[in-house]
Every structure is written in structure tokens, then in C-alpha cells.
Amino acid sequence: METFALTLAAILIAGAPLVLATLGETLTEKAGIINLSLDGSILLAAMAAFACSATFDSPWLGMVAGAAVGAAIAGVLGLIGIFLGQSQLAVGFILTLLSRDLAYFLGHKFSRQPGPDLGLWTIPGLGDVPFVGLIFGSQSPVVYLSLTAIFACWWWMYRTEGGMRLRAVGESPRAAFGRGIRVRLVRLYYCLAGGALVGLAGGAYSLAVKPGWGRPQGCEGAGWIALAIVIFGGWHPVRTALGAFFFAALQVSGIHLQELFPSIPAPVFQVAPFPMMILTLLAVNMGRMGWVQDIVRRHPFLKNFSKSWSIEAPAALGQDFDPKKGL
Amino acid sequence: MNRDSLLTQIGWFGLALLLALVLTVIVALPAGAPPLETIYVLFHGGLGSLSKIGRVLAGWVPLTLCSVGLLVPFTARLWNIGVEGQVIMGAIFCTAALRPFEDGGGAGLIVLALGASMLGGALWALLAGLLRVFGRVHEIFSGLGLNFVALGVTLWLIFGPWKRPGVASMSGTQPLDVSLWLPRLGTLSVSWVGLALACAAVLLVYILLHRSTWGLKMRAVGENPKAATLFALGPRRRLLQSFLFCGALAGLAGAAQVLGVYHRLLPNISSGYGYTALMVGMMASFRLGLVPFICLFFAILNVGSIQLPLQLGLDSSLSGVIQGVMVLSLFIVQGLRLWLRQKKEAD
Numbered sequence: 001m002e003t004f005a006l007t008l009a010a011i012l013i014a015g016a017p018l019v020l021a022t023l024g025e026t027l028t029e030k031a032g033i034i035n036l037s038l039d040g041s042i043l044l045a046a047m048a049a050f051a052c053s054a055t056f057d058s059p060w061l062g063m064v065a066g067a068a069v070g071a072a073i074a075g076v077l078g079l080i081g082i083f084l085g086q087s088q089l090a091v092g093f094i095l096t097l098l099s100r101d102l103a104y105f106l107g108h109k110f111s112r113q114p115g116p117d118l119g120l121w122t123i124p125g126l127g128d129v130p131f132v133g134l135i136f137g138s139q140s141p142v143v144y145l146s147l148t149a150i151f152a153c154w155w156w157m158y159r160t161e162g163g164m165r166l167r168a169v170g171e172s173p174r175a176a177f178g179r180g181i182r183v184r185l186v187r188l189y190y191c192l193a194g195g196a197l198v199g200l201a202g203g204a205y206s207l208a209v210k211p212g213w214g215r216p217q218g219c220e221g222a223g224w225i226a227l228a229i230v231i232f233g234g235w236h237p238v239r240t241a242l243g244a245f246f247f248a249a250l251q252v253s254g255i256h257l258q259e260l261f262p263s264i265p266a267p268v269f270q271v272a273p274f275p276m277m278i279l280t281l282l283a284v285n286m287g288r289m290g291w292v293q294d295i296v297r298r299h300p301f302l303k304n305f306s307k308s309w310s311i312e313a314p315a316a317l318g319q320d321f322d323p324k325k326g327l
Numbered sequence: 328m329n330r331d332s333l334l335t336q337i338g339w340f341g342l343a344l345l346l347a348l349v350l351t352v353i354v355a356l357p358a359g360a361p362p363l364e365t366i367y368v369l370f371h372g373g374l375g376s377l378s379k380i381g382r383v384l385a386g387w388v389p390l391t392l393c394s395v396g397l398l399v400p401f402t403a404r405l406w407n408i409g410v411e412g413q414v415i416m417g418a419i420f421c422t423a424a425l426r427p428f429e430d431g432g433g434a435g436l437i438v439l440a441l442g443a444s445m446l447g448g449a450l451w452a453l454l455a456g457l458l459r460v461f462g463r464v465h466e467i468f469s470g471l472g473l474n475f476v477a478l479g480v481t482l483w484l485i486f487g488p489w490k491r492p493g494v495a496s497m498s499g500t501q502p503l504d505v506s507l508w509l510p511r512l513g514t515l516s517v518s519w520v521g522l523a524l525a526c527a528a529v530l531l532v533y534i535l536l537h538r539s540t541w542g543l544k545m546r547a548v549g550e551n552p553k554a555a556t557l558f559a560l561g562p563r564r565r566l567l568q569s570f571l572f573c574g575a576l577a578g579l580a581g582a583a584q585v586l587g588v589y590h591r592l593l594p595n596i597s598s599g600y601g602y603t604a605l606m607v608g609m610m611a612s613f614r615l616g617l618v619p620f621i622c623l624f625f626a627i628l629n630v631g632s633i634q635l636p637l638q639l640g641l642d643s644s645l646s647g648v649i650q651g652v653m654v655l656s657l658f659i660v661q662g663l664r665l666w667l668r669q670k671k672e673a674d
Contacts, residue, residue: 036467080655084662089406089467090609091658097602098651101644106358108642215642224471231468265486267594271479274472278464285463324673 005134007252012139015248016146017042017204017219021226022233022240023153024197028074029235030157031190032170032316033081036092037073038198039223040099045069045202047107050213054115063118063203070199071192073099078191082184088318096223110213117211118142142204146241149197153237166190170314173321183321201226221274228277232284234311243280247273284311339660347656351649360641369646372634373627381515385588386598386626387619388521389414389580393604394611394618395532396576400569401613402536403562404549407570409455409470410577411601412477413448417578419481420447421585422500422592426489431504437520440507441582448578449571451477456570460563474601481594489592499593509587518587528576533615535572545569577601603629603650610654625650 021038028035035041045066053062073095081088120138127137157163165186168176173183205219206212225247233240254269286292296302352362373383393410400407407413424443428436451473458469489500509518536542548555548562555562584596603625611617625646632646 076655080658080662083666084659085665086658086662091655093408094606094609094651094654094658097606098648098655101647101651102354104644105642105648106354108358108640221475224468224475228468228472263487265483267482267486268479271475271482274475274479278458278469278472281464281468282458282462289461289463324669 001131002134005131009135009139010252011245011248012135012143013209014251015245016140016142017201017209018222018226018229018244018248019146019241020142020149020204021198021201021223022229022244023149023237024070024194024201025226025230026194026233026235026237026240027153027157027166027190027197028194029230029317030166030170030314031187032173032314032319032321033078033187033191034088034092034318035074035077035191035194035198036089036227037077037095037099037223038226039221040096040103041070041073041195041198042202042205042219042223042226043217044073044099044103045199046206046217046219047103047110047202047213049199049203050115050206051107051110053117053207054110054113057116059116059118059207062116062207063200066203066206067196067199070202071196074191074195074198075188077195078188082187082191085320085322100220104215107213107215112212112214115212116207118208140208142208145200145204150237150241157237167314169321170316173316173319177321177323183323187321198223198226221271225273225277228281231311231313232280234284235314247276250276339664340657343657343660344653346659347649347653350652350656354648354652355645358641360639360645365635365639365641365645368634368638369628369631371631372638373629373631378514378516379630381512381517383623383626383630384512384515384517384522386600386629387622388517388525388587389583389598389600390604390607390622390626391525391619392528392576392580392583393600394607394622395528395615396573397604397608398532398536398613398615398618399545399572400566401608402542402545402549403565403569404552405459405566405569406467407452407455407470407573408467408605409452409473409601410573410604411597411599412470412474413451413574413577414581414584414597414601415474415477415481416451417444417448417581418585418592418596419477419484419581420444420578421582422489422503425503425507428507429501429504431506433506436507437509437586440586441524441579444578444582444585445575446578448576448581449574452570452574452577453567456567460566478594481592481596485592485594497594499589499591499596502591503586507586508590509583516588518583521583521587524579524583528579529615529619536615598629599647603647606650606654610650610657612657 021042025035025038048069049062049066052065053059077088077091077095080086080091118141121141121144122138123136127133157166165176165181168179169181169183169186177183202219205222206217210218226244229243229247230240233243250273254272258264258266258269355362355365373379393414397407397410421440421444424440425436455466455469455473458464459466485499491501509520511517512519512522536545545565547558548565552562580600581596584598585592589596607618607621607625610621628646628649632643635641635643635645
């Protein structure tokens with residue numbers, strides 16, 4: 001029981017930055033913008049967060065710096081992709097490579113330097129509660145941050161008017177425009193907000209999960225996994241968060257697997273999530289493939305299951321909207 | 328955009344370069360990089376001596392092979408982000424083909440290894456293509472995932488079955504016998520075989536895309552996939568073909584790295600050329616004529632940046648920063664042109 005609780009605690013902390021990044025990307029994609037710059041953004045934000053917290057000796061200021069960097073990169077994508085009409089995919093991809101190199105270049109000075117981290121929060125009294133105490137009694141603040149963010153995103157998207165506008169510009173920008181919503185501006189806002197969350201994910205890596213900065217930091221590739229998890233989660237904040245924890249569980253179990261199979265070299269386990277990513281995307285998309293649909297048609301009882309797989313992307317995802325062209 | 332005169336186009340391009348320069352200086356200053364000295368070190372490090380030019384050309388070969396290969400899927404509007412993994416797979420297949428012949432061999436073996444590398448790259452690309460056609464997995468994700476998987480396979484081989492007797496380290500496998508190295512061009516560290524292959528690839532892609540019906544159909548698929556289906560141009564088949572072709576060229580780039588540069592399999596065998604090639608493609612706006620020159624420029628930056636840590640104490644990733652900033656500036660300038668033109672039309 002104790003090992004189980006400790007494993008859960010390890011999954012929560014390993015999943016925290018992934019949750020923050022996937023929620024950020026979900027917000028952005030719900031507004032119809034694909035931000036492909038996640039991987040580089042996380043790395044640059046991780047560097048900025050560490051550099052800032054080491055310079056000013058304040059890890060929370062570091063988190064703010066990380067969020068600012070994430071928002072700034074997303075802002076560049078927003079300006080070029082939304083207002084200058086260039087391909088979001090191309091610009092996002094370039095930004096990934098650019099921010100990655102920028103992180104290594106600017107972070108050179110801070111490489112392998114000592115610096116503060118966020119430490120652990122101990123909630124008084126909770127540690128004595130069996131099981132739950134082991135999980136939450138003494139946890140990193142980013143875990144609480146990520147759990148709060150899940151609820152906040154869900155509530156904002158589905159329970160507020162702002163969230164309705166967000167979904168409107170992602171599903172049907174023309175209709176939203178007709179209702180007097182300034183589509184491009186709203187999209188830019190969610191680009192920035194999503195980028196800020198992605199930046200927090202970077203800060204969570206360098207200040208909590210794998211404290212420190214160096215080349216490699218250890219969070220390389222996390223952004224690509226996060227992008228796939230958003231699809232896996234069907235653009236729903238709770239489902240994407242579950243997906244993020246699922247992948248974190250894979251990573252954590254990878255460490256155990258390494259003990260079970262000592263003959264397999266350690267670096268191989270680091271790439272294990274990527275074939276998993278491809279396989280999950282394959283599984284998620286199965287429902288829309290012709291031959292699968294044929295089978296479902298022949299066996300109607302399968303329909304009950306197919307509903308739980310089927311996911312719908314925001315209808316206007318990745319599409320330009322130019323208000324001058326009118327309705 | 329083609330209606331603009333050549334002079335206007337050059338003017339806009341110059342503006343993009345200027346913007347790139349300004350942005351680079353802005354991002355490089357916080358790291359304490361003196362602008363003029365950094366530029367001097369970069370170019371002197373890339374072009375300062377004959378042996379450095381040899382190294383630039385050795386980098387130009389794989390970069391050009393990948394970049395021109397990428398033009399083919401892009402003509403069908405497909406993103407083959409998996410080039411990096413295809414380079415690695417090419418290198419793995421190349422090494423695998425030569426492992427039984429540790430004592431060396433002749434030109435025949437090298438040809439065999441080149442063939443094997445093309446096969447490896449093509450198979451890896453085919454996998455991404457099949458996932459797209461039959462699994463509806465977007466090629467960006469399958470390609471990226473497969474890049475990391477290829478890296479994992481390399482690491483497994485180097486630390487596992489192919490490890491050097493006694494030592495298993497990031498320094499790679501046992502070096503190949505000298506008789507299996509690609510012959511060098513004089514005293515330069517570049518092989519004439521690699522140069523010839525890269526030039527042949529440029530020519531081949533030109534003929535395929537601009538002088539053959541195959542290329543014409545490929546373009547039709549890219550411009551309008553729905554119409555292409557109606558006209559029975561077989562978009563799916565063409566997608567797979569374009570991936571196979573690009574993967575084979577990327578695999579060849581992997582062989583150039585193994586046989587011509589490192590003479591063994593390393594974790595870093597691809598040197599990131601797959602990702603750089605994507606930037607070259609965007610920088611050239613996928614125009615074949617520009618690709619070899621941009622590749623040359625990027626190769627100079629890459630070789631020159633090795634001097635940065637030695638002479639200025641800066642990280643060598645500055646070359647990647649400059650490349651990224653250049654492509655980004657081009658996008659910004661293109662967007663501004665579009666915006667200005669729309670504004671003019673609105674008036």
C-alpha cells in the first residue's frame with residue numbers, strides 16, 4: 001500500500017508540468033490556433049525560470065519569468081500566424097527549433113550552477129492521514145498548481161461566458177464574428193494565456209521536477225508528447241489531464257522497468273513514450289477509419305463503445321480567419 | 328508574388344536579412360556576445376582555411392541531400408518531419424551492412440552500404456507514410472515520434488549488441504576499416520563521392536519535379552487533393568512514393584555521415600541535419616534553385632560556430648539561433664508584404 005501511494009505521488013509530480021503544458025495547448029487549440037512551439041517553449045521557459053530564480057534567489061519569481069517567456073513565444077506565433085497570415089505550423093515549428101537553441105545559447109552561463117528550487121509544501125496534519133498523507137502530505141507546489149489549473153480550465157471553458165466565446169472562435173469564427181466577437185483578438189489572448197501555462201510547465205521542470213539547468217535539461221521532447229496528449233484527450237481539459245498523468249505513469253514505471261530489465265541500456269527507456277504516443281494516436285483515430293466504421297456498422301452493439309473513443313477537434317483548428325473578407 | 332520585379336524581390340529579401348541581423352544582435356547581446364567579433368569568428372571559423380572549407384562541404388552534402396529530398400513531399404503539401412529519424416536509420420542500415428566485413432573491402436561494399444542506407448531511410452519514411460494513410464496519424468506526430476524511436480534504436484545498438492569490446496560509451500561503435508571510408512577529395516575532409524551524390528540528387532529532383540509527368544501529378548495532388556482523387560491520380564500512392572523518395576535521400580545522408588565523416592555509428596550521427604533541412608526548405612520557400620546555396624550558408628554557420636566556445640566562451644548553438652531567426656524574419660517580411668498588399672487593395 002505504501003509503495004502504491006508513493007508511486008501515485010511520483011506520478012503526480014512527474015505529470016504536473018505535462019498537465020500544465022497540455023492545458024495551455026488545449027486553451028490555444030480551443031481558440032483555433034495550433035501552437036507547435038511547445039517543445040522549445042518549455043525548454044526556454046525552463047532556462048529563464050532557473051536563470052531568474054538563481055539570479056534573484058527567488059524561485060517564484062522564476063516561475064513568473066517562465067510564464068512570461070512562454071507567453072512571449074506564443075505572442076510571436078500569434079502575431080505572425082494570426083495577424084500576418086503565415087502558416088501556423090511552419091512558424092510554430094521554427095519557433096520550437098529557435099527557442100531550443102536560444103535556451104542553450106543564453107543558458108550557457110547558468111549550466112550546472114547551483115540555484116534555488118520550489119521545494120516541498122507540507123500541509124500540517126495531512127501527513128498523519130493514512131494513504132492520502134503519503135500522497136499529499138508533503139508535495140511540490142507545482143502539483144497543487146497543476147491540479148488547480150485542471151479545475152480552473154474546465155470551469156472557465158464550460159461554465160463561463162468567456163469560455164463560450166473561446167469555444168465559439170475555435171468552432172465557428174464566422175458566427176462568432178457575426179455576434180460581435182473580435183475573433184483575432186480573442187485568439188491572440190488565448191494564445192498568450194496558453195503560452196503562459198506552457199511557460200509555467202517549463203518552470204515546473206527546472207525548479208521542481210528536475211531542478212537545475214544544463215544541456216540536456218531532461219525535459220527535451222516533453223512538448224511533443226504534450227501536443228499528442230491534447231489530441232489523445234480530445235481537447236477536453238479533464239481528459240487531457242488524465243492523459244498527461246497516464247504518460248507520467250509510463251515514465252515512472254519506466255524507471256521500475258529498468259530495474260527489471262538491466263540488460264536494456266538506460267537511455268532506451270527515455271524514448272519509450274514516443275512509440276506509445278504513436279500507438280495512442282493510432283488508437284484514438286481508429287474510430288474514424290473506414291474499415292473500423294464498417295465493422296461498427298455490422299455490429300451495432302459496438303456503437304456504445306465507439307462513442308467513448310470518438311473525439312472532435314475544434315472545427316476551425318488551424319484555419320485562418322480574416323474579418324475583412326466578411327461573413 | 329511572381330508579378331513583382333526581381334529588384335523588388337531582392338529588396339524584400341534584403342529587408343528580411345537586415346531584420347534577421349538586428350534580431351540576432353538583440354538576442355545575442357544578453358549572453359555577452361560582441362556582435363562584430365562574433366560574426367568574424369563565425370565566418371573565419373567556417374571559411375578561414377582550406378581544411379575548414381572541406382568541413383563545410385562535408386556538412387553541405389547531407390544537408391543538401393535532406394533538403395532536396397524534402398521538396399518532393401512538400402510538393403504534395405506533406406510535412407516529412409521525420410527526416411532526422413530517416414537519416415539515423417540510414418546510418419544504422421549502412422553500419423549493419425558493413426559489420427560483417429570488419430577486415431575491410433572494396434568499392435563494391437561501399438555501394439552495397441549506400442544501397443542499404445537508402446533502404447533504411449526509405450523504410451522509416453514509409454512507416455510514417457503508412458501511419459498517415461492507414462492510421463490517420465498526422466505525419467508531424469508520427470515523424471517526430473519515429474525520430475525519437477530511431478535515436479533509441481541507435482542508443483540501444485551502441486550500448487547493447489554493437490558495443491565496442493570492453494567499452495560501451497557515447498563515443499559510438501568500433502570504427503570502420505579504412506578501406507571502407509569514402510575516398511577524400513585531395514586533402515580535404517570531404518569525399519568526392521558525397522559531393523557527386525549531392526549534386527546528382529539536386530539534378531534528379533529537378534528532373535522529377537519539373538520535367539516529368541510524375542512531378543506534375545505530384546503537384547496536382549498537393550494543389551487539390553480532392554480533384555486529384557477524382558482524376559484517379561492516387562493521392563495515397565503518391566504520398567507514399569514521395570515519402571519513400573525523401574527517406575531514401577535522407578538515408579543516403581546518413582551513409583555520408585557514417586562512411587565519410589565519423590566512420591562509425593554515433594548517437595549524434597545525424598547532427599540535427601534533418602531539422603536544419605526543414606529550415607532550409609522554408610527559407611528557400613521550397614524553391615529548388617535556392618536550396619543548395621542556403622545549405623552552403625547554413626553549413627558555414629555550423630562549422631564556424633564550433634569556434635565560438637573556444638574563442639569567445641559562447642555556446643555553439645548560436646548557429647541554430649541565427650538560422651531560426653533568419654527563417655522567422657522571412658516569415659515576418661512575407662506577412663508584412665501580404666498585409667501591405669491587402670491594405671493597398673482595400674484602398
